[in-house]
Amino acid sequence: MKWAAWAAALMLLLAACAGPANAPLAAGSTPSADQVNAVAKHLYCPVCANVPLDVCGTAACAQWRAQIADLLSQGYSEQGVYDYFAAQYGQSVLAVPPARGLNWLIYLLPPLVIAAAALWLGRNLARWRKAPTAAPERPQLDNAYARQLEDELKARR
Amino acid sequence: MVADLGFFALLVAFLLALYACAAAAYGSWRRQHRWVASARAAVLLGFPLLTLACASLIYSLINFDFQLQYVTQVTSRSMPLYLRATALWGGQAGSLLFWSWLMATFTFVVMLRDWRRDRDLLPWVVIVCAATLAFFLALILFFENPFLRYWRGVTGTVWAAMWQPGGALPYVPFDGNGLNPLLRHPGMIIHPPMLYTGFVAFVVPFAFAIAALVTGRGDDRWIRVTRRWTLIAWLFLSLGLILGSRWAYDVLGWGGYWGWDPVEIAAFMPWLTGTAFLHSVMIQEKRGMFKHWNMLLIILTYCLVIFGTFLTRSGVLSSVHAFAQSAIGPMFFVFIAVTFIVSLALLSKRWNTLKSEVQMTSLLSREALFLVNNLLFMGILLICFWGVVFPIVSEASGGIGQAIPALAHIFTGQRATVGPIFYESATGPLWAALLLLMGIAPLSAWRASTARTLGRAMWKPFALSLLVLAGLLVAGMRQPLALLSLWICAFVFLVTLYEFWRGVRARVARGENPLTALGRLVARNRRRYGGYVIHLGVILLAVGIIGIEMFQQETQGSLAVGERMSLGSYSIEYVSLAEFETPDGRLVDRAVIDVYRQGEWLTQLYPRRDFYYESQQAMTIPGLRSTLENDVYILLVDWEPVSASRATFKMYVNPLVNWVWYGGFVFVFGTLVASWPEAQPSALGQRSRSRMRGHAERA
Numbered sequence: 001m002k003w004a005a006w007a008a009a010l011m012l013l014l015a016a017c018a019g020p021a022n023a024p025l026a027a028g029s030t031p032s033a034d035q036v037n038a039v040a041k042h043l044y045c046p047v048c049a050n051v052p053l054d055v056c057g058t059a060a061c062a063q064w065r066a067q068i069a070d071l072l073s074q075g076y077s078e079q080g081v082y083d084y085f086a087a088q089y090g091q092s093v094l095a096v097p098p099a100r101g102l103n104w105l106i107y108l109l110p111p112l113v114i115a116a117a118a119l120w121l122g123r124n125l126a127r128w129r130k131a132p133t134a135a136p137e138r139p140q141l142d143n144a145y146a147r148q149l150e151d152e153l154k155a156r157r
Numbered sequence: 158m159v160a161d162l163g164f165f166a167l168l169v170a171f172l173l174a175l176y177a178c179a180a181a182a183y184g185s186w187r188r189q190h191r192w193v194a195s196a197r198a199a200v201l202l203g204f205p206l207l208t209l210a211c212a213s214l215i216y217s218l219i220n221f222d223f224q225l226q227y228v229t230q231v232t233s234r235s236m237p238l239y240l241r242a243t244a245l246w247g248g249q250a251g252s253l254l255f256w257s258w259l260m261a262t263f264t265f266v267v268m269l270r271d272w273r274r275d276r277d278l279l280p281w282v283v284i285v286c287a288a289t290l291a292f293f294l295a296l297i298l299f300f301e302n303p304f305l306r307y308w309r310g311v312t313g314t315v316w317a318a319m320w321q322p323g324g325a326l327p328y329v330p331f332d333g334n335g336l337n338p339l340l341r342h343p344g345m346i347i348h349p350p351m352l353y354t355g356f357v358a359f360v361v362p363f364a365f366a367i368a369a370l371v372t373g374r375g376d377d378r379w380i381r382v383t384r385r386w387t388l389i390a391w392l393f394l395s396l397g398l399i400l401g402s403r404w405a406y407d408v409l410g411w412g413g414y415w416g417w418d419p420v421e422i423a424a425f426m427p428w429l430t431g432t433a434f435l436h437s438v439m440i441q442e443k444r445g446m447f448k449h450w451n452m453l454l455i456i457l458t459y460c461l462v463i464f465g466t467f468l469t470r471s472g473v474l475s476s477v478h479a480f481a482q483s484a485i486g487p488m489f490f491v492f493i494a495v496t497f498i499v500s501l502a503l504l505s506k507r508w509n510t511l512k513s514e515v516q517m518t519s520l521l522s523r524e525a526l527f528l529v530n531n532l533l534f535m536g537i538l539l540i541c542f543w544g545v546v547f548p549i550v551s552e553a554s555g556g557i558g559q560a561i562p563a564l565a566h567i568f569t570g571q572r573a574t575v576g577p578i579f580y581e582s583a584t585g586p587l588w589a590a591l592l593l594l595m596g597i598a599p600l601s602a603w604r605a606s607t608a609r610t611l612g613r614a615m616w617k618p619f620a621l622s623l624l625v626l627a628g629l630l631v632a633g634m635r636q637p638l639a640l641l642s643l644w645i646c647a648f649v650f651l652v653t654l655y656e657f658w659r660g661v662r663a664r665v666a667r668g669e670n671p672l673t674a675l676g677r678l679v680a681r682n683r684r685r686y687g688g689y690v691i692h693l694g695v696i697l698l699a700v701g702i703i704g705i706e707m708f709q710q711e712t713q714g715s716l717a718v719g720e721r722m723s724l725g726s727y728s729i730e731y732v733s734l735a736e737f738e739t740p741d742g743r744l745v746d747r748a749v750i751d752v753y754r755q756g757e758w759l760t761q762l763y764p765r766r767d768f769y770y771e772s773q774q775a776m777t778i779p780g781l782r783s784t785l786e787n788d789v790y791i792l793l794v795d796w797e798p799v800s801a802s803r804a805t806f807k808m809y810v811n812p813l814v815n816w817v818w819y820g821g822f823v824f825v826f827g828t829l830v831a832s833w834p835e836a837q838p839s840a841l842g843q844r845s846r847s848r849m850r851g852h853a854e855r856a
Contacts (some may be wrong), residue, residue, distance in 0.1 A: 031712060055412070092548075095576035095579075097573035101566060106575060
């Protein structure tokens with residue numbers, strides 16, 4: 001029950017941080033360059049190597065940004081523009097893979113492995129705490145002292 | 158002639174590396190030290206030979222020997238001397254040669270050390286270093302030879318070969334293609350060598366680890382011998398990453414310094430494992446724990462170094478850094494797989510000899526917190542690795558979809574892109590936890606620590622950090638994530654200062670003045686206090702990252718001459734735009750912008766677009782006004798071709814971004830302090846100093 005309350009609080013915090021989604025423009029209105037860039041930031045140039053569309057300096061990317069402006073002025077939402085570009089050029093233009101099919105692995109695998117590691121650590125730490133100390137504390141010799149000691153021992157042999 | 162000399166030096170170095178592997182293995186097997194000594198001599202020779210090979214290539218690059226294919230690919234007559242010389246690491250073949258030279262240099266230095274105490278480790282250190290060197294030299298000799306020359310046959314066909322084919326004549330192009338415009342930057346002198354040095358230096362601790370595994374030495378001698386090596390490797394890798402970030406900020410024209418590009422991540426991954434290793438070796442030294450884990454970490458670091466080189470050099474991933482593409486990818490893949498499997502097999506063979514000497518007894522002990530620190534680093538590594546390889550996995554899995562039509566909707570074979578949004582949201586909480594741990598762990602005791610003792614140790618910095626939080630709220634900051642992150646930074650900063658203060662206070666109590674006490678405190682325990690200075694650097698870096706990631710503002714607008722555009726408290730005015738050619742083959746379009754803050758003129762900036770004729774590529778160079786508070790970063794996006802009466806600019810205000818670079822300086826300084834060799838003290842001095850240190854640590 002306690003966990004559920006924590007999870008709910010976390011969800012609320014995340015939702016608050018995410019902020020409201022941008023509403024689509026009214027059809028026919030001209031989007032500003034900032035509105036276009038806000039969408040282009042989440043798309044990748046279909047031909048350049050790993051460059052987001054909002055900062056790509058090629059003429060082709062300028063045309064794609066113009067296409068985004070055109071779609072927004074037609075009343076497309078941000079998600080609508082992403083879907084349009086993914087349909088036209090493949091999912092590799094999306095900054096993050098859409099959560100479907102194999103792509104779920106990108107979202108699920110790291111948290112599952114990290115959670116498993118945390119569980120392992122928690123269980124073992126609890127076990128280690130119960131267990132008695134197996135061996136005495138290691139002498140804390142620094143290198144110089146250890147060297148000196150070894151030299152003296154050698155000299156006695 | 159010069160190229161022939163370089164090629165023969167390369168060939169002999171390769172043969173010697175192979176000989177060294179065989180002779181060291183035979184010498185170790187037959188217990189005949191003269192064979193091992195001979196292997197050592199062979200490895201020592203690798204350094205002068207590869208120096209000769211590099212020198213001959215640099216000579217050819219500087220002197221426009223365009224008959225060499227490599228020289229034609231990476232230089233041109235318009236390039237300045239420093240770029241022609243540093244083009245050694247600007248292309249595929251040259252950078253592999255440079256990697257090999259660094260490897261030979263480090264191996265040379267390692268071989269020169271006094272081996273009397275570690276004679277049993279020597280053959281295996283030779284084998285690992287020589288095998289790594291031989292692998293890279295084989296790639297150069299058989300796949301990426303920088304000394305290939307152009308020849309023209311009777312039919313006019315031009316091709317590249319090492320020796321003159323029958324009937325062919327030398328072909329010398331008049332000019333070369335020139336270096337990729339992204340690489341034409343003073344950063345080219347220093348960033349790649351730093352990164353490569355960091356990469357290559359990690360081979361040395363790995364070689365000692367493998368030697369310890371093979372010889373069955375379960376003690377921590379290998380860690381003590383390589384501690385400084387590891388720190389140096391880590392220092393160079395850190396420097397390479399920081400300099401690379403600065404280069405990206407200045408050259409790539411995206412307004413930021415880190416784009417989570419696959420090649421950036423490739424260099425970052427060994428840094429993550431290296432950092433985890435640097436922390437966890439302390440536990441092995443102090444408590445005799447984590448022996449398996451340390452072995453695993455250094456094996457992972459080595460494999461990630463090779464993997465990073467593979468990603469940079471194979472062209473398997475699309476990246477803004479993909480300066481080179483070739484067929485050497487499969488060789489790297491096989492090498493990494495073989496190394497990883499052999500290393501793990503050795504580790505499993507020696508599993509029982511590496512058991513911990515003591516057990517963990519407290520959840521809040523320093524060793525437990527270091528273990529959590531390591532797991533957090535591994536979590537970040539996992540996210541980075543998975544993000545980098547997922548595009549390949551998603552594309553390659555298409556085969557399954559084709560073979561089993563019922564699964565075709567899952568395994569579509571479409572390549573995915575994993576961008577910064579994924580990495581930032583996935584690693585953010587782990588970074589925050591790591592930062593927090595950086596504040597808590599130094600105050601916890603070895604072996605046994607309770608919430609009460611920890612609370613008693615940290616309440617003062619904690620209370621002060623709450624004052625900082627209150628100050629931020631009073632200043633008007635309301636973003637929960639920013640407040641939380643900056644509070645953590647303040648807490649860790651105060652904890653670190655508190656640690657210095659406690660040490661100084663202990664010495665002042667014995668009659669030293671505070672400055673002398675601080676100097677002596679650090680000098681007498683460089684590792685510990687160097688580590689704290691590194692933590693301070695990390696905090697400054699973190700503040701810079703929080704500033705730009707959470708408070709960056711940007712806008713774009715088209716301005717007529719004399720028109721203004723505003724962002725936050727700044728506004729810019731378009732003054733003029735000029736177009737001109739430069740002697741190094743660029744067409745430059747340079748705008749003049751006046752920058753104002755709250756109506757007051759501040760400065761003039763010159764954002765520009767450089768178009769390189771040879772490569773037909775354009776570069777967007779920002780106009781930048783930098784202060785400790787923020788950067789005004791202006792990009793020239795577009796302009797009217799003839800009149801230039803109107804131009805489009807992108808304007809960023811990047812708060813606190815300079816803290817990233819200053820944090821980098823502090824970070825490097827701390828690493829130097831931590832790795833600086835200790836003077837050999839006299840026995841008497843040693844005893845009195847030990848007492849003093851004991852007093853300081855109890856305080």
